[in-house]
Amino acid sequence: MKVTSLDLNLLVILDAVLEEGSVTAAARRLDLSAPAVSRALGRLRTAFGDPLLVRSSRGLKPTAHALALRPRVRALVEDARNLLGPAEEDAPAAWCRSFTVLAPEDLIGCFGTDLLALVRAEAPGVQLRFLGEGRAADEGAAVREGIADVAIAVNASKEADLRSEGLVREPLLGVVRAGHPLSSGEVTAARFAAWEHVVVSRHGRLRTAVDRLLEAEGVRRTVAASVPGFTTALRLVAAGDLVGIVPAALAGRLADPLELVTFPVPLDAKPLRVSMLWHPRHDDDPAHRWLRARVREAAGRRTAP
Template sequence: MNFKTLDLNLLRVFDAVMAERNLTRAAARLALTQPAVSNALRRFRESVGEELLTRATHGVVPTPFAEKLWPQVRAALDQLRAALDPGEFDPHRDAVSFRLAMADATAAVLLPPLIDHIEAEQALVNLRVIPLTTRDPRALVERGEIDVAVGYFPEAIAELVSQGAESALRHQRLNESEYVCVMRSGHPLAEGELTLDAFCQAHHLLVSFSGRPHGFVDQALASLNRTRRIVLTVNQFFTAGRVVARSDLLTVLPASFVVATGYQSQLVERPLPMPMARIHVEAMWHMRHDSVSAHQWLRERLVDASRPRPGVTIPASPHPDS
């Protein structure tokens, strides 16, 4: 590839298509026609000498080469934007789209106050929320597929802390919670102290994005040489709340999420009969966004939206394998 003759506008098109995974949406984002986007992609493909995308049912799928190239292109474009337009972000004037990744429980409680902030400021901001189905969002953040991940990522955060300034990722604690045992009102175990024997003998529901039939609770039980029977594994906290409210299954949820299930009046919380670590909700983003004023504005609003309100705190999810 001859960089001297490369049309840098092609990088903007490539970035938009990689972000949207759809030519029509990318064209709308760039205020171009779809044929113009297709033509730009063809020219970029010819310039780099590698295939970039393959067609899919609902859009396009990047090739491994494109996936490897995109973070570098995105970082370069962000640096150019910051250098050429260093002015402060004006939410009333600047239309910006952000991609957030979080679990359903987190979104249910975090988004209403976040939208309240955006509406109150009459900000020209669009949010695209992507379901977070992994325990470790670092790859998503590094590749630029999302702007901010919000949730409980203990292993990832521990590694970032150990790496210190060497890491390209940044994080900020938003809130914290604890796990509790949840059951329907009127459950035989709803009254009195929940003992370890009773907990282990009961039937359980596990929330697991990975589909694995074990989680943190099972690790805690294993340390005590105990086990439990998991009858049902689901991948949504809302589903867990509904099923538990209508059955004799027990589940373990962040205490801050129970109110967000919509079934709080039908559920009973009990302290777990074994020690469990507290859950810390973190925001994670890439350092390339550190000095971008629009991203700084978003992170400030996330902090505001995460502040405790009467009866509500941010659910410490994901990391649902509990």
């Protein structure tokens, strides 16, 4: 492939089509016509000697070669934006760009509203795209491959090639429906373990650190179900006699609407560590630094009981 056969605009289009999985959506995002994007995609296919994207039942699916190109294309596009983008002194109100934030849906529910309000108040030309965890193998891969600008992660391990910043440490609370026997009186480890539980694991695990803590107290619990998110767990708890363990901020938002009662977990359960991850290539991007500051502010405003 000759480098002279490509220009930056073609790479911007390739980046958008890979992100959106649709010529029409990419055209809308770039304020271009769909035929113009299709012609650009044809030039890219010729230049790379690969179809890059093929049709599937869910839109355009990237080829293996396109998947390998994706992080490098995103890095080139981001470097160009950083070089040619707004100077640091430019006001956020003048920016016109989008950011992608990857986070568990529960965390989006906890402070996504505040983040959106903060962004819209200062930079009405900035759009936020919230993505669920299923869009990448993990949070690190999402920011490394350019799928997300920042990722909000729970109990994430530090990775040498990424930036990581702690946002909050979220305490855990036990939760049951109103009128449940555990909704009144002292909840001991034995009483806590006597009822069936619903646990939260995005990998479907039925055993968690809580089981080890209970066994250290000489008791065992029965896990009736595992679900991928805390909001789903709360709805199962509200519908029957299951016991759940959820972050305090989420319980504070949903306990009253779902008619739930919270109580301290009778164990030495560690709080959840909520962190923000991003790639070092964004360190010197003024707009990205501004976004990270807004994420910090929104996390600090989260609703807790």
